[in-house]
Amino acid sequence: MLAKTQGVVLGFTRYSETSIICRIFTKEFGLNSYIINGVRQKSKTSARKMALYQPLTILDLVIYYKENKGLLRISDSSIEHPFRSLPFEPKKSSIALFITEILRKALQEEGQSEELFTFLTESIIFLDNVEEEYENFHIQFLLKLIPFLGFGIESAEEFFQLEVPQFEVNKMTTDYVNALMKLEYSDYLPMNGKMRRMFLYWILAFYRNHLEDFGYIRSLTVLKEIFEE
Structure with a gap:
């Protein structure tokens, strides 16, 4: 099912040549792992997507949620709180x-x-x-x-x-x-x-x-x- 929630990114690991597996603690579903495709390609679009999954980023998410499933997928994500200083100081x-x-x-x-x-x-x-x-x-x-x-x-x-x-x-x-x-x-x-x-x-x-x-x-x-x- 599709579900809206918010999440805090806890880091990621590389998965295949273009994808990552990201650990996100969400408000509605707790801690889960999400596979995110196409974010490690050499393009501006991929770089913008990759920026969403830096540690402690707070996201608005739409996810494909299925209980007891190992890897989940994200339908849509956007930054809920744009950082003003945290990554730069x-x-x-x-x-x-x-x-x-x-x-x-x-x-x-x-x-x-x-x-x-x-x-x-x-x-x-x-x-x-x-x-x-x-x-x-x-x-x-x-x-x-x-x-x-x-x-x-x-x-x-x-x-x-x-x-x-x-x-x-x-x-x-x-x-x-x-x-x-x-x-x-x-x-x-x-x-x-x-x-x-x-x-x-x-x-x-x-x-x-x-x-x-x-x-x-x-x-x-x-x-x-x-x-x-």
Whole structure:
């Protein structure tokens, strides 16, 4: 059946000489793989089509949906939110690369989750629009994503019960984590580079210990270099 929905692109792999297989998390149907033909040909039309499927692009989609089918097809697609800065600013594009890799490892092919989709799109749009004080964005994103992954963690106290970090946990640490989890992205919380690296190391350890096959995050090296202080 033909169905309209919105989706967030989570990357693609090459498939044959002219096609790709694209992973897209949609509002109505969750995470699925879509085969998209003719986007790797040497033409301006193909280049424009290929631009639609860059990581974290938010799309309006018309898809041929069939439950329990492996590869799906797209009838029509267009950009729902044209990016103004995300692909063009090195710091933001590094964060986007990191977030995309996290999502590809953390999200499973399950049913719809409109709440998760809303969280993702609102987070992406904020990152695209914000002009300053977004150095903590990726850490906040990781913490805010956790409840959507089924862990039911909503406070630093609950978090520390499941993951004991390799650094001292005190009131300041707990207050910082609670703030990062609960504050809006726009409520900037000052943090130096050492603290940022410490929290990021600890949060990624949690993901690695609680998600099967999570493994190493390759984009972490780029992220560390771009935010090194």
